[in-house]
Amino acid sequence: MWCPLGFANFLEIKKAIRMILRSEEAYEKIHEIVYWRFDDSLPYWKQLEAANKSLTIECFREFFFTCPSLSVFSDAGVSLRISPKVSEIIVFPQAKMDFAFIDPETGIISKEHLKKIEAAAMPTVLDMRSRIDEIDSDNEAYQDYCEITKIEDALETWENISNFEGWAVGCSMSDIEMLPTDFMCFDLTGPPRGLMLQQPDSFAPKCPNLKQAIIEAFDKGEIRSKQALWKELFSDESREAFRAAWAEAAEERPEISKRGPKRLNLNN
Known part of the structure; x- marks a missing residue:
């Protein structure tokens, strides 16, 4: 070849x-x-x-x-x-x-x-x-x-x-020269509609307002990727709760879910 x-x-x-x-x-x-x-x-x-x-x-x-x-x-x-x-x-x-x-x-x-x-x-x-x-x-x-x-x-x-x-x-x-964040098929989609009502315990976040906490982390430049944010800042949350809150945060701030690396705060 x-x-x-x-x-x-x-x-x-x-x-x-x-x-x-x-x-x-x-x-x-x-x-x-x-x-x-x-x-x-x-x-x-x-x-x-x-x-x-x-x-x-x-x-x-x-x-x-x-x-x-x-x-x-x-x-x-x-x-x-x-x-x-x-x-x-x-x-x-x-x-x-x-x-x-x-x-x-x-x-x-x-x-x-x-x-x-x-x-x-x-x-x-x-x-x-x-x-x-x-x-x-x-x-x-x-x-x-x-x-x-x-x-x-x-x-x-x-x-x-x-x-x-x-x-x-x-x-x-x-x-x-690719990253996983370059692939739309890697997006963590969160629970299907209605599933939270069926399994409330699985999706109940420990953080009082997890969606807002994710948005604040984005505003502070603390997001390298969805998975990294979960592991570095919200590891005590279940995957299900975090994915559901991420989906809600992305509805309010669409730029959160855009492909590619997230902006970083270099002053931290």
């Missing part, structure tokens, strides 16, 4: 995203996903594994669809910006994922790889289509069906991408 000086190749992009997925913020998000989707019919480790796969897919998708410098490079040294559709991800049931057009081992746009994904996906597509009434009645199964049938869209899209077969995929090195 090849990229000009100053550009990261596909394997470097994957490595950077994998590092993000090992962060404390990713750990928090994975456990949040399990908390809100808890299924006592599955072992906890399986739920963690499923949440990790779900977050991994969202992270890859968000990066490629927001990366401003996503490009392809020929072995002759030509480079061209390209649509994020080149990074189309096919998700199989149980959250197994693969890139439709990019060989994940080489980072090269490959029709052979697309054919492998088609061969792997189509039996499942046809089986699910034969049970479409059953699939329609199950929300999770329907989502699985929508994801895996993207292989059919990818086969049609190939005509627009085929001119770049054999080209490498990459982006500017500066675009892989």
Whole structure:
């Protein structure tokens, strides 16, 4: 695989995203996903594994669809910006994922790889289509069906991408210098509406006005990230209480939840 000086190749992009997925913020998000989707019919480790796969897919998708410098490079040294559709991800049931057009081992746009994904996906597509009434009645199964049938869209899209077969995929090195706070899919969303009424003890804050305390911490420049603020200033609060108060604070002060690092008070 090849990229000009100053550009990261596909394997470097994957490595950077994998590092993000090992962060404390990713750990928090994975456990949040399990908390809100808890299924006592599955072992906890399986739920963690499923949440990790779900977050991994969202992270890859968000990066490629927001990366401003996503490009392809020929072995002759030509480079061209390209649509994020080149990074189309096919998700199989149980959250197994693969890139439709990019060989994940080489980072090269490959029709052979697309054919492998088609061969792997189509039996499942046809089986699910034969049970479409059953699939329609199950929300999770329907989502699985929508994801895996993207292989059919990818086969049609190939005509627009085929001119770049054999080209490498990459982006500017500066675009892989990422923080977890750069990803919207890492946002800690807090409890679903109405859940606080169902579980008052889980969400009752110890601080008399936790929302206002978060806003004051923001005004003082004491917020590096949501997780850091919780651990450094409000560690005696439950995750649930803190997330609920953060969501309320962000409604009053939207800038609190903006992506990227928070302002710091350098005079402290």
